[in-house]
Amino acid sequence: MSIESFGTRLRRVMDERGPLCVGIDPHASLLSAWGLDDTLAGLETFTRISVEALAETVAVVKPQAAFFERFGSRGVAVLEKAVAELRSAGTLVVMDAKRGDIGSTMAAYAEAFLRKDSPLFSDALTVSPYLGYGSLQPAVSLARENGAGLFVLALTSNPEGGEVQHAVRADGRNIGATMLAHLAEENSGAEPMGSFGAVVGATLGDLSSYELDINGPLLAPGIGAQGATPADLPSVFGSAVRNVVPNVSRGVLKAGPSVPALRSAAERFADEVRAAVAGA
Numbered sequence: 001m002s003i004e005s006f007g008t009r010l011r012r013v014m015d016e017r018g019p020l021c022v023g024i025d026p027h028a029s030l031l032s033a034w035g036l037d038d039t040l041a042g043l044e045t046f047t048r049i050s051v052e053a054l055a056e057t058v059a060v061v062k063p064q065a066a067f068f069e070r071f072g073s074r075g076v077a078v079l080e081k082a083v084a085e086l087r088s089a090g091t092l093v094v095m096d097a098k099r100g101d102i103g104s105t106m107a108a109y110a111e112a113f114l115r116k117d118s119p120l121f122s123d124a125l126t127v128s129p130y131l132g133y134g135s136l137q138p139a140v141s142l143a144r145e146n147g148a149g150l151f152v153l154a155l156t157s158n159p160e161g162g163e164v165q166h167a168v169r170a171d172g173r174n175i176g177a178t179m180l181a182h183l184a185e186e187n188s189g190a191e192p193m194g195s196f197g198a199v200v201g202a203t204l205g206d207l208s209s210y211e212l213d214i215n216g217p218l219l220a221p222g223i224g225a226q227g228a229t230p231a232d233l234p235s236v237f238g239s240a241v242r243n244v245v246p247n248v249s250r251g252v253l254k255a256g257p258s259v260p261a262l263r264s265a266a267e268r269f270a271d272e273v274r275a276a277v278a279g280a
């Protein structure tokens with residue numbers, strides 16, 4: 001039996017639930033705002049409530065690995081449990097771990113997140129291409145084999161990103177555009193869309209000089225705490241907006257710790273995103 005690709009699964013869940021991705025980012029300040037201690041027990045409660053509120057509510061959840069790794073192996077165990085619970089509720093998990101290294105080490109990172117029997121197996125993984133796009137090849141191969149996907153940092157939402165991503169190569173193309181071109185090649189011929197996405201910040205304003213139509217998903221962080229809004233999506237992404245998976249983390253999480261309040265915050269963003277995309 002052939003494995004269904006991440007791109008196919010993502011398109012389906014985006015059509016069913018809308019494209020919103022909500023992040024689980026247990027910042028120390030959010031733990032405190034939720035009346036929790038900045039301890040393993042606080043992390044466990046925060047994660048349990050977030051999973052309960054978000055599983056089955058949104059299409060995609062993006063746990064930020066850094067906030068779990070901060071607590072060592074027991075924090076990672078909390079992350080493993082969350083991933084399993086979200087996936088069994090039919091919610092796709094994009095693990096935001098931004099891995100990247102020389103190819104032989106990249107192969108081990110890929111096994112950690114993209115090998116079917118790994119405790120951290122996720123539907124997709126964020127990766128950094130700044131050791132060269134080719135160094136990501138082991139992750140591309142394993143993702144293909146297991147019906148998973150990647151999101152490659154192309155044009156990040158933070159103001160510092162331009163220093164690297166806007167640097168112009170000898171052929172006149174900048175680094176961000178080069179990553180988009182690699183991904184378009186990776187996704188060539190895939191239907192309904194490919195599994196190899198780009199991270200492109202919703203904060204970046206007019207991106208009409210970039211070829212964003214990579215036949216794959218565009219993970220767009222920056223909505224909420226970083227200042228972008230769902231209404232910005234059509235002007236930032238133009239005709240590629242149909243493939244955008246907008247991410248909100250703190251903008252939703254600040255509504256906690258009440259499960260219904262978190263759910264309504266996520267639903268409010270989801271409705272705003274749907275309205276913005278429908279009107280585009």
Ligand SMILES: O=c1ccn([C@@H]2O[C@H](COP(=O)(O)O)[C@@H](O)[C@H]2O)c(=O)[nH]1
Binds near residue numbers: 064157158
């Ligand atoms: O370009 C990027 C890539 C990743 N992120 C991550 O997304 C969330 C954003 O959180 P907010 O609270 O909604 O600002 C966070 O996990 C970042 O590490 C990004 O912001 N920009």
